[in-house]
Amino acid sequence: MSDKFQTSSVVLSAKNLAMPPRLLPVSFDVRQGEIVHLIGPNGSGKSTVLSIVSGLGEGDGEVTLSDQNIKKLDLSQLARQRCYLAQQDKPAFAVGVYHYLVLSLSALGDVPISQVEMALEEICDALKITDKLSRTIQQLSGGEWQRVRLAAACLQVWPSLNPEARLLLLDEPAAALDIGQEAIMYQLVRKMAAQGIAVVMANHDLNRTLREADTVLLLNNGSCVAKGTPKTVMTVDRLQSVFSTQIQRIEHQGQSCLLFTD
Numbered sequence: 001m002s003d004k005f006q007t008s009s010v011v012l013s014a015k016n017l018a019m020p021p022r023l024l025p026v027s028f029d030v031r032q033g034e035i036v037h038l039i040g041p042n043g044s045g046k047s048t049v050l051s052i053v054s055g056l057g058e059g060d061g062e063v064t065l066s067d068q069n070i071k072k073l074d075l076s077q078l079a080r081q082r083c084y085l086a087q088q089d090k091p092a093f094a095v096g097v098y099h100y101l102v103l104s105l106s107a108l109g110d111v112p113i114s115q116v117e118m119a120l121e122e123i124c125d126a127l128k129i130t131d132k133l134s135r136t137i138q139q140l141s142g143g144e145w146q147r148v149r150l151a152a153a154c155l156q157v158w159p160s161l162n163p164e165a166r167l168l169l170l171d172e173p174a175a176a177l178d179i180g181q182e183a184i185m186y187q188l189v190r191k192m193a194a195q196g197i198a199v200v201m202a203n204h205d206l207n208r209t210l211r212e213a214d215t216v217l218l219l220n221n222g223s224c225v226a227k228g229t230p231k232t233v234m235t236v237d238r239l240q241s242v243f244s245t246q247i248q249r250i251e252h253q254g255q256s257c258l259l260f261t262d
């Protein structure tokens with residue numbers, strides 16, 4: 001987390017989130033500019049956590065977004081404060097990429113078109129989708145479609161367009177991305193966080209989590225087994241036990257790196 005947000009305010013507070021047996025009670029806070037990774041095996045509850053804190057999924061417990069109970073926020077208030085990129089397939093209907101991106105701003109009211117164009121240009125350049133703007137979403141590869149979805153998510157909570165934006169929720173955003181595009185996605189996530197947006201994302205790439213996350217929640221069978229900094233949570237013994245596979249940790253040029261040796 002950038003130094004300027006070290007003592008920043010809590011954006012998202014989740015208290016005793018639960019949906020037994022899929023998710024047993026878990027509590028955590030996320031601060032302005034903090035990047036939180038949810039890790040754990042398939043079916044451990046990562047998407048369930050994201051869907052409850054998004055305000056769209058059913059579940060027990062209390063979630064507050066900027067001190068407001070999310071159950072009291074209507075859909076357009078939610079859409080202005082947080083964006084939720086779920087795991088999902090391409091919609092069946094055909095829509096142009098540009099139109100799809102602009103639709104992500106529909107909850108924001110009147111935003112000057114010049115500001116929209118500037119943000120679109122910056123995000124599309126970063127994600128390398130500018131040449132796809134005139135296509136329909138049916139004419140994209142899986143990785144291109146994922147980048148368009150990411151662009152739409154970032155646009156919705158882009159601080160210069162949306163002063164109410166606080167939180168970006170991403171469910172496995174690197175799915176379908178090649179390693180170069182994955183690196184670009186992480187740069188964009190860091191850029192959002194550097195502007196004060198709190199990020200909570202589900203992730204399967206443990207080496208990325210080691211390097212990119214400020215805070216990690218490790219889930220297993222619906223329970224949070226550890227929470228804290230990557231180095232304290234992601235010990236070899238704990239990861240081997242949770243993921244039931246052989247892992248080694250090596251140091252390379254000052255960075256820790258996990259090797260999966262099974």
Ligand SMILES: Nc1ncnc2c1ncn2[C@@H]1O[C@H](COP(=O)(O)OP(=O)(O)OP(=O)(O)O)[C@@H](O)[C@H]1O
Nearest residue numbers: 022023040041042043044045046047048049202219
């Ligand atoms: N709609 C549903 N109805 C009933 N159970 C569900 C439903 N969706 C998910 N589950 C179950 O809830 C548990 C948690 O699922 P969840 O999708 O949160 O896991 P996850 O950690 O995100 O998994 P993955 O890494 O595979 O995406 C799993 O046991 C799953 O089978």
